[in-house]
Amino acid sequence: MAQWRLSLTIFTILAAAAAAAQSPLNPEEQEAVYRILDSVSPGTPWRSLFPDDLCSSAPHGVACDYFSSAATPHVTELSFGYVSDFSPNPACSPNSTLNPSLLSPFPRLRKLMFYKCFTQSKTPFPNFSSLSQASSLEELIFIENPALIGTLHGRIGNLKRLRRLILTGTGVSGGVTDWIGKFADLEKLTLSRNGFSGEIPINAFRNMTKLKILDLSNNEFEGSLPESIGFATSLLKVDLSHNKFSGKIPENLTCLKNVQFLDLSYNNFGKFGFPLSLAEMPNLKEVYLSGNSLGGEIPDIWDNMRGIMGIGLSSMGLVGSIPRSMGVHLRNACYIGLDNNMLQGVVPHELGDLELVRDLNLENNNLSGRIPFSADFLSKLGGKLKLEGNLDLCIDETLKSAKVSLDLGHIKVCRKPYVSRNALFHESFSPSSTFPFLALVLGVLALIVVSM
Ligand SMILES: *[C@@H]1O[C@H](CO)[C@@H](O)[C@H](O)[C@H]1NC(C)=O
Numbered sequence: 079m080a081q082w083r084l085s086l087t088i089f090t091i092l093a094a095a096a097a098a099a100q101s102p103l104n105p106e107e108q109e110a111v112y113r114i115l116d117s118v119s120p121g122t123p124w125r126s127l128f129p130d131d132l133c134s135s136a137p138h139g140v141a142c143d144y145f146s147s148a149a150t151p152h153v154t155e156l157s158f159g160y161v162s163d164f165s166p167n168p169a170c171s172p173n174s175t176l177n178p179s180l181l182s183p184f185p186r187l188r189k190l191m192f193y194k195c196f197t198q199s200k201t202p203f204p205n206f207s208s209l210s211q212a213s214s215l216e217e218l219i220f221i222e223n224p225a226l227i228g229t230l231h232g233r234i235g236n237l238k239r240l241r242r243l244i245l246t247g248t249g250v251s252g253g254v255t256d257w258i259g260k261f262a263d264l265e266k267l268t269l270s271r272n273g274f275s276g277e278i279p280i281n282a283f284r285n286m287t288k289l290k291i292l293d294l295s296n297n298e299f300e301g302s303l304p305e306s307i308g309f310a311t312s313l314l315k316v317d318l319s320h321n322k323f324s325g326k327i328p329e330n331l332t333c334l335k336n337v338q339f340l341d342l343s344y345n346n347f348g349k350f351g352f353p354l355s356l357a358e359m360p361n362l363k364e365v366y367l368s369g370n371s372l373g374g375e376i377p378d379i380w381d382n383m384r385g386i387m388g389i390g391l392s393s394m395g396l397v398g399s400i401p402r403s404m405g406v407h408l409r410n411a412c413y414i415g416l417d418n419n420m421l422q423g424v425v426p427h428e429l430g431d432l433e434l435v436r437d438l439n440l441e442n443n444n445l446s447g448r449i450p451f452s453a454d455f456l457s458k459l460g461g462k463l464k465l466e467g468n469l470d471l472c473i474d475e476t477l478k479s480a481k482v483s484l485d486l487g488h489i490k491v492c493r494k495p496y497v498s499r500n501a502l503f504h505e506s507f508s509p510s511s512t513f514p515f516l517a518l519v520l521g522v523l524a525l526i527v528v529s530m
């Protein structure tokens with residue numbers, strides 16, 4: 079009994095000590111939180127809804143941390159814009175504004191996020207470099223803010239600790255030359271769907287050894303992709319699609335041994351042929367090069383690319399035939415797109431052996447001969463097998479009449495009836511079929527001998 083009471087007393091003392099150690103947020107930061115809430119979400123009585131210490135009780139999206147032995151709390155994260163019930167940050171009103179001076183009172187701010195906050199009234203991108211504490215920011219995130227405009231020029235260069243810079247779906251434009259490459263700790267650089275333009279400086283990637291995600295898709299970037307990309311050896315995902323990058327795809331891509339996702343599609347990379355460097359990127363799972371006029375033939379590199387799950391090689395000016403080895407080695411492929419090229423010759427029957435394939439597009443080439451796929455394969459893919467636009471391609475009567483639920487449209491029926499290899503073996507004894515027959519007989523004899 080006495081022991082029980084003692085431990086209860088100790089517990090009470092410890093709890094009281096812990097509470098005392100957690101001193102409240104200083105009034106200046108507390109006030110600054112209210113002011114920024116009022117500016118992005120006017121009309122909500124934030125002060126009366128959250129009258130207490132905001133580090134103990136704050137709206138979702140406001141987070142604090144305790145620093146050093148003095149245990150003084152500081153605001154470390156501010157996230158605005160209702161994302162979902164799991165991330166119910168303060169909703170932004172259509173007339174949200176952001177004056178960067180509102181951020182001055184937060185010496186330890188690490189993360190700042192705005193989701194659908196600047197959607198109507200034009201808001202210039204704030205000058206984060208003007209904040210004296212700018213260097214504490216590690217994550218700067220703007221998602222779906224179409225009314226956020228202006229350029230980043232001269233506005234983020236001082237954010238030396240930046241680990242994640244995410245700007246997607248904004249009206250921000252201009253170049254990236256004055257700041258890209260300045261953040262040695264950068265792990266994620268996502269600038270998709272904005273109005274960025276201009277060239278990427280030659281040495282941009284020299285110091286980006288920690289970069290894992292690079293997504294510059296859907297902008298107006300131009301010029302060559304710098305060879306220095308080869309220094310960013312931590313990269314897992316590279317998406318440069320839908321820009322105006324030109325010149326040669328850098329051979330230094332071979333340095334990027336960890337990349338799993340590579341999308342260079344819909345740029346202006348020029349007629350330098352298929353980039354053989356891909357064969358030296360052992361972790362590739364998805365590769366998209368469509369919409370660049372690289373020209374040349376599809377090389378026979380697929381033995382080294384067995385991890386591929388998706389490959390898009392549409393509209394590339396490819397000539398020659400489809401290598402059989404694609405069907406032999408791409409056992410993990412779900413998607414293969416070779417449409418809108420100038421490929422000729424027969425469709426390798428090996429493609430029909432790919433068990434995981436669900437989407438195969440060979441449309442608009444110059445392929446010829448018999449479609450080599452089984453009825454099972456045809457019905458498995460259904461409308462996801464695209465073969466139209468190959469004038470000399472034909473389909474067997476038996477397949478066309480089989481209850482295959484796909485639209486092979488105007489593909490003609492092959493003229494000569496199909497003779498299976500089995501039938502050939504039994505019915506005719508041409509010299510070319512004598513050898514396999516002899517081999518079979520000898521094999522059976524050998525088996526009998528061995529088993530005796
Ligand atoms: C901003 O919108 C809120 C409602 O969303 C409204 O209460 C407030 O008066 C508006 N402020 C201005 C300056 O228009």
Ligand SMILES: *[C@@H]1O[C@H](CO)[C@@H](O)[C@H](O)[C@H]1NC(C)=O
Nearest residue numbers: 205206207208209231232233
């Ligand atoms: C942003 O602020 C910094 C520091 O005060 C200043 O050097 C820079 O010129 C400013 N940028 C712009 C675009 O005004």
Ligand SMILES: *[C@@H]1O[C@H](CO)[C@@H](O)[C@H](O)[C@H]1NC(C)=O
Nearest residue numbers: 258259260281282283284285
């Ligand atoms: C990379 O870092 C080095 C050393 O910190 C620095 O001198 C150089 O200017 C940086 N490169 C770029 C492109 O910023």
Ligand SMILES: *[C@@H]1O[C@H](CO)[C@@H](O)[C@H](O)[C@H]1NC(C)=O
Nearest residue numbers: 305306307308309329330333
């Ligand atoms: C990239 O290639 C260039 C020229 O081919 C070479 O000078 C440079 O060292 C390479 N960089 C990397 C990171 O491999």
Ligand SMILES: *[C@@H]1O[C@H](CO)[C@@H](O)[C@H](O)[C@H]1NC(C)=O
Nearest residue numbers: 420421422423444445446470
């Ligand atoms: C299509 O292929 C045939 C040979 O199979 C060739 O004679 C013809 O020129 C090719 N057409 C085009 C447009 O490449």
